[in-house]
Amino acid sequence: MPKETFLNLAEAKRESFLEAAFHEFARNEYRAASVSRIVAKLGIAKGSVYQYFADKKDLYAYLLELAATRKQAWMVKKQGASSATPSFFARHRNLILASVDFDLRNPNYSLLMVNAMKESPGTEAGLVVSSIGHLTLDFLRALVQEGRSTGELRDDIDELLVAQLVNAASLSVGSYMEAKYGFSIVERLGKAEASLPFGDKDLEKAVDELVELLQHGIRKPGR
Amino acid sequence: MPKETFLNLAEAKRESFLEAAFHEFARNEYRAASVSRIVAKLGIAKGSVYQYFADKKDLYAYLLELAATRKQAWMVKKQGASSATPSFFARHRNLILASVDFDLRNPNYSLLMVNAMKESPGTEAGLVVSSIGHLTLDFLRALVQEGRSTGELRDDIDELLVAQLVNAASLSVGSYMEAKYGFSIVERLGKAEASLPFGDKDLEKAVDELVELLQHGIRKPGR
Amino acid sequence: MPKETFLNLAEAKRESFLEAAFHEFARNEYRAASVSRIVAKLGIAKGSVYQYFADKKDLYAYLLELAATRKQAWMVKKQGASSATPSFFARHRNLILASVDFDLRNPNYSLLMVNAMKESPGTEAGLVVSSIGHLTLDFLRALVQEGRSTGELRDDIDELLVAQLVNAASLSVGSYMEAKYGFSIVERLGKAEASLPFGDKDLEKAVDELVELLQHGIRKPGR
């Protein structure tokens, strides 16, 4: 929903604007985020923002949409890599992996969305977010339905509940890695591209274990 | 940390003050919450707030503490009801049940804490919160350790990951009920004591199913 | 101008109140001085102040009057000591000495008055002060007149100007001692009765030199 003015901007300028905006909204929730700080950082006039976007909310909505779009693109690309349609669990594993990977690599985007989720529904910002909110869940729900129809997933439990659990599980990987390797995504924001304190293999292992837990449960077998 | 002045207040007045304050901080995160709105709603002088509390942060901290304390008291009471120390899963079920039950019955408290968890670390409000943050997870971790030592839980997966999953699962019940019964906890805030669109039995059923999923996994058995 | 209530107070209570009040007004000019801080320090109710005095201004005026009275009493006592009526210069020397001595020994009082002198005329506080303002000058003027009539002082220069100079000279001794001995009266306030970094003899010497300068001028003789 940016104005034409913004889309006509030279790409370099447009991108540097977006970068500064993401920076601001990733670190501060909607109310606390400051348009003034964005323009100060960029050294442009305050009025410009309002020639690019209708208002703060409009800018915020665009950033959210952009983050979502870019993440989706990344997911599709990663998914495409895993050619044939494997089992539900294999696909789910890859989904989680791709998602967490993206978030860890793009803290500006993921923190923006985390902040977004927090926006109290009903507030200006919350309204913008709520639509995006159910997208993921709907997608997972469809995936679960498919898993059921192929007989991979148990069908004695409400499918919605399964989807919620699967969703919650995915979201917990990030905090798990933070806790396990003792770092903070938020704090990494300030630093210039500090590398993650673990390798790809470590992340894969965590995801595999999580999928294993989801598959077979946390109860010790044989009891 | 309220001042004497507040504690000396007539109970009715004190409670109505707290109610208004909870109302405000449940709907708005720290920065967005407005002291002015609280006093306007109560019809008292702005100065009064500062005779009760040192400042906005002080008030916020007190509300957090109060919500935590009251929830804890509720949990203890519910736990006490389930006499002997049963299996890990039974205890976990009861925990989730009590917790979700409290949150649904006291949206003011639970939303305050949800908002609190969101406070960006490093901000004024975030500092107040951070201490409370890891309490739940630490508690669950201890519970998981115990479950392992009694042989109920599998011990081939990182205990921290198990705790994270268990935690994430608990948190998902609320949204599950919202989605399933098509209502919104936040929106119920405004209304005077609207009853929940489901009975105790429904909630218990959901929790039981969730625990079942956690125990045995989502995979269809016999495959 | 305190109310009866204050005068009826037990002496100990009355004095401790005054001490706290002096403390506050010596360190802060009228506007910045805080009634709240006084009562907080004393641990009494805020309302009490308004049963002792009509308002802040009334309290302030009383403190000023008290400080002036007490200084005057001290001056009289010191003057009385120097029995017979000596020369103008001897008397002037003793006046300065007694005055500076009092100020250095009673920073609470003298700083109150210094603060008072600063109050912009026309303001609430300024009005209270202005009357006191001319007292000293009038006194000096009379002294100068006497010195002239006895033939001690030159009478070719406007008597008012002489009085002004004499007054200005007296006032400069304090800052001179501060600069020379590298200390600050204001800062001494906080410390518990720290002794002055110079002896009585040093102060007398300074005053003697000043009087000598006033008498014979700063020009090198014989030129």
Add this chain to the structure above:
Amino acid sequence: MPKETFLNLAEAKRESFLEAAFHEFARNEYRAASVSRIVAKLGIAKGSVYQYFADKKDLYAYLLELAATRKQAWMVKKQGASSATPSFFARHRNLILASVDFDLRNPNYSLLMVNAMKESPGTEAGLVVSSIGHLTLDFLRALVQEGRSTGELRDDIDELLVAQLVNAASLSVGSYMEAKYGFSIVERLGKAEASLPFGDKDLEKAVDELVELLQHGIRKPGR
């Protein structure tokens, strides 16, 4: 230290802003001076002040600097007029004259500085001022040193004390003129450019007499 915004302002607007600000800070010491009053008088928005200056302190510091700079420029100009380097006393006379003249003609500036000197050290405003504080005295001290080395000034008295006396003497001219001609600098502030109740000659005469007193003392000669 004003922001660009202020410097870019149309001169008329900038000057009227400064006038209002000087007006306010000349009549009220830092704490009592009110930004709100300034904008009310100017009929501009409160926010504007904060687009011109970082905060109240910043504005205050700028006013101080401006007053000091303008006075200094005036002094230099006046000093330049008195060609060759004459005797200490001639130079001192001219200094006093220029200084008092400036102060009487620019009460807004001089009262601001008088107010500034009063700021309690240690307070926000005091810190801003303290640096400027000793400048005059240091300057006079150097002057005195020079007078001694040329043999004009007596060297049997502490040079610092002489400087203090000289300083105190200069400062007393203003009040002398006020008392003698029965007017009040402060009260002239309100009125539009009211002329002084005495001529240049009168002022010169007063200064000359003062210098004479300083030179030869107040004692009647031949006794």
Add this chain to the structure above:
DNA sequence: TATGAATGAGTCTTCATTCAT
């Protein structure tokens, strides 16, 4: 198209003063 000064509602906070108990 870009600018950036102007706006003014809104923020938290302080404080002297009042008055019912």
Add this chain to the structure above:
DNA sequence: GATGAATGAAGACTCATTCAT
């Protein structure tokens, strides 16, 4: 005579938004 909760005006400051240039 003492209390201390209530008051509300006033303070400095922030910020998204507008609009003339």
